[in-house]
Structures are given as structure tokens and as C-alpha cells.
Amino acid sequence: xxxxxxxxxxxxYHLNTGSCNGCDIEILAVLTPRYDVERFxxxxxxxxxxxxxxxxxxxxxxSMEESVRRIYAQTPDPKVVMVVGNxxxxxDVFHEAYSLVGPIDQxxxxxxxxxxxxxxxxxxxxxxVMAWVKxxxxxxxxxxxxxxxxxxxxx
Amino acid sequence: xxxxLESGYSFWNPLVWIILFLVMMVLIYFFRRQGQEKYKKDTExxxxxxxxxxxxxxxxxxxxxxxxxWGFFETLKEYYNQILKLHTGIINDYVAWFVAVTxxxxxxxxxxxxxx
Numbered sequence: 001x002x003x004x005x006x007x008x009x010x011x012x013y014h015l016n017t018g019s020c021n022g023c024d025i026e027i028l029a030v031l032t033p034r035y036d037v038e039r040f041x042x043x044x045x046x047x048x049x050x051x052x053x054x055x056x057x058x059x060x061x062x063s064m065e066e067s068v069r070r071i072y073a074q075t076p077d078p079k080v081v082m083v084v085g086n087x088x089x090x091x092d093v094f095h096e097a098y099s100l101v102g103p104i105d106q107x108x109x110x111x112x113x114x115x116x117x118x119x120x121x122x123x124x125x126x127x128x129v130m131a132w133v134k135x136x137x138x139x140x141x142x143x144x145x146x147x148x149x150x151x152x153x154x155x
Numbered sequence: 156x157x158x159x160l161e162s163g164y165s166f167w168n169p170l171v172w173i174i175l176f177l178v179m180m181v182l183i184y185f186f187r188r189q190g191q192e193k194y195k196k197d198t199e200x201x202x203x204x205x206x207x208x209x210x211x212x213x214x215x216x217x218x219x220x221x222x223x224x225w226g227f228f229e230t231l232k233e234y235y236n237q238i239l240k241l242h243t244g245i246i247n248d249y250v251a252w253f254v255a256v257t258x259x260x261x262x263x264x265x266x267x268x269x270x271x
Contacts, residue, residue, distance in 0.1 A: 015207075047204045049194075067207030073199035 009041030013051035019058030022118040023085035030121045048075040059087035059094045060102030072108040078138030080131040082112040089113045
């Protein structure tokens with residue numbers, strides 16, 4: 001695998017749509033010295049306007065729906081959406097709960113799924129790499145996504 | 156012709172400042188060029204990020220400077236409520252207050268003067 005066209009550090013915006021924080025803790029673990037993805041230029045940023053990857057956790061609470069759409073719209077192109085955890089992937093134990101409108105791919109198009117409750121840091125890193133490869137393709141074809149519900153890949 | 160203005164302890168030269176300004180402008184231009192070029196103008200990508208919340212209209216976005224006195228207003232709320240009722244905006248009321256306060260002050264001064 002060669003990464004050529006996307007010649008910069010991968011910046012990730014973490015979006016919590018109503019997670020129990022289990023996945024969020026694992027995402028933090030990815031940043032700790034044990035895994036330390038920042039050495040590859042992968043880092044969390046504070047605004048989707050600076051991000052290349054939108055990393056979403058949680059099953060999307062009803063009150064978060066509008067925010068999720070807005071944050072997705074505010075992320076510059078080319079962008080990749082990555083879901084971490086079972087809740088965001090298919091709802092898990094909250095499936096069809098009255099207070100939820102998810103899973104996330106019902107709201108915005110998702111490119112990479114990382115299932116698990118919570119997924120291990122290695123799985124998250126593998127998902128980020130898959131997201132990076134998708135960004136490579138997107139960087140070559142800027143208009144390849146027209147806000148359609150594109151099919152995602154499972155990490 | 157020299158542009159150097161010396162004070163004995165330091166000097167001031169406009170050319171140095173102009174050169175510094177130009178260097179700063181070049182640096183700003185350089186860093187600005189590193190930014191994201193592919194964002195879509197006139198879309199939400201150019202909107203202010205407010206943690207995903209809807210951004211208020213420009214006129215409603217401003218936080219009044221009086222908000223720093225919120226604690227005072229909250230503590231003295233009862234006092235302000237009473238005082239605000241007196242501020243009717245009618246000049247006759249203000250003149251009446253002026254006359255009344257002047258009369259009371261005059262009476263107090265008169266009584267104090269008579270007591271001596």
C-alpha cells in the first residue's frame with residue numbers, strides 16, 4: 001500500500017453522538033504512548049473545519065441529529081466518515097430506542113465501520129488506515145462523493 | 156540622509172519597521188497558503204463552528220459588555236425593579252422629582268440653619 005496523493009498529516013475530528021464513552025476511551029488509548037498514532041501524523045483536532053476524517057461514536061441521540069448533519073457539512077472535502085463501535089454501526093443494545101435516530105449511516109454517509117463494544121485500539125488504528133486509503137482515492141477524484149449514502153467498509 | 160532617531164539609550168528607524176512589516180506579511184502569506192484550499196465557499200464549510208449548534212444571526216451573536224455585571228444585576232434585582240418603575244421617560248415626572256428632592260433638601264438645610 002502506498003500513500004502518495006494525500007501528502008499531509010491526517011487530522012481527525014471526534015464526534016460523540018451520544019456514546020457511553022467506552023469507545024471514546026479506546027480512542028484516547030490510541031493516542032497514548034502505547035499506540036501513539038501521532039507519530040504517524042494522525043491527531044485529533046478541535047474543529048471539523050480542520051479535519052480530514054470525521055470519527056463518530058454513539059448511536060445518535062435525537063437531539064444530536066441536526067448537529068451531526070451540520071458538522072458533516074462543515075467538514076471540508078475530501079472527507080471520510082469513520083464509525084467506531086457497535087452503537088454507531090448498528091445501534092447495538094439501543095437499537096430502535098425511542099430517543100435515537102441512528103445508526104449514524106442513517107444520518108450521514110459512512111465510509112469505514114469499526115465494530116466492537118468497544119473496539120480494541122488496534123482495530124481503530126486499522127480503521128484509520130482504511131480511512132486514509134479512502135482519502136487517497138478521494139484526493140485523486142475530488143467529486144467522487146456527491147453526498148450520497150456511499151457503501152462503507154468494515155475494518 | 157539618515158532615518159535613525161537616537162534617544163541615547165535606543166534608536167528608532169522607520170526602515171527597520173518597514174522591513175519587519177514586509178517580512179511579517181510574507182510569513183503570514185506563507186502560513187495562509189498552507190490552509191485548506193478545497194473548502195466550498197458560500198456553504199456550511201465556511202460557517203462558524205459552534206460545536207454543531209446553529210450559529211445565531213450576526214446581530215444576535217454579540218454578547219453585551221453589560222453581561223459582565225450579571226452578578227450585580229442579579230443581586231440587586233429587587234432594587235433595580237423598583238428604580239426602573241420611576242424611570243417613566245416623561246419629563247414632567249423627572250421635573251417633579253427634581254422639585255421634590257430640592258424642596259426636601261432646602262427644608263433640611265433650613266432646619267439645620269435654624270438650629271444653630
